[in-house]
Amino acid sequence: MVMWDLDNLKYVNDTYGHDYGDQYIQKAAGVFAGLSLVGAIVGRMAGDEFLAFVPNCGSKEKLMDLLNQVKNKLNATKIIMPDGEELAIRASGGVAWYPDDGITYEMLKKYADFAMYDTKNSYKGAVKEFDQRSMRKILTCCGAGSRSTG
Numbered sequence: 001m002v003m004w005d006l007d008n009l010k011y012v013n014d015t016y017g018h019d020y021g022d023q024y025i026q027k028a029a030g031v032f033a034g035l036s037l038v039g040a041i042v043g044r045m046a047g048d049e050f051l052a053f054v055p056n057c058g059s060k061e062k063l064m065d066l067l068n069q070v071k072n073k074l075n076a077t078k079i080i081m082p083d084g085e086e087l088a089i090r091a092s093g094g095v096a097w098y099p100d101d102g103i104t105y106e107m108l109k110k111y112a113d114f115a116m117y118d119t120k121n122s123y124k125g126a127v128k129e130f131d132q133r134s135m136r137k138i139l140t141c142c143g144a145g146s147r148s149t150g
Helices: 009-016 018-038 060-076 105-122 132-142
Strands: 002-007 041-046 049-053 078-080 086-088 090-095 127-129
Touching: 002 018, 002 105, 009 018, 018 041, 018 049, 018 060, 018 078, 049 105, 060 086, 060 090, 060 127, 090 105, 105 127, 105 132
Parallel strands: 090 127
Antiparallel strands: 002 049, 002 090, 041 049, 078 086
């Protein structure tokens, strides 16, 4: 399970308007839709979040390679702003593995979401795998669970 969150969408909406934010989302959706070629089920969860379930991905290494290709394709995809600036599409991703991290849709989604936010808080634009130790550390340190709202 892979959770993606678009980086810089708020900046695009606030600076250039929602029509350009919509273009940003549409271009990203087109890149994520390419995962369907390997049998993934991809959908938009909320304003700037996408979820992909990739069954039969072969191996963890193979999927991570594929996700890095997606990241590179996103970065190469640009929209032209009204002032002529070219803005690359960026997204942060989190991965949860079946059955290692969870066996239900809810667990996989929760852990992919946690990994994605862990990524956004450490290095935007990367893809990070869920790490139980990181989650325990945050829960112990802060006494909080995963985010409840987006």
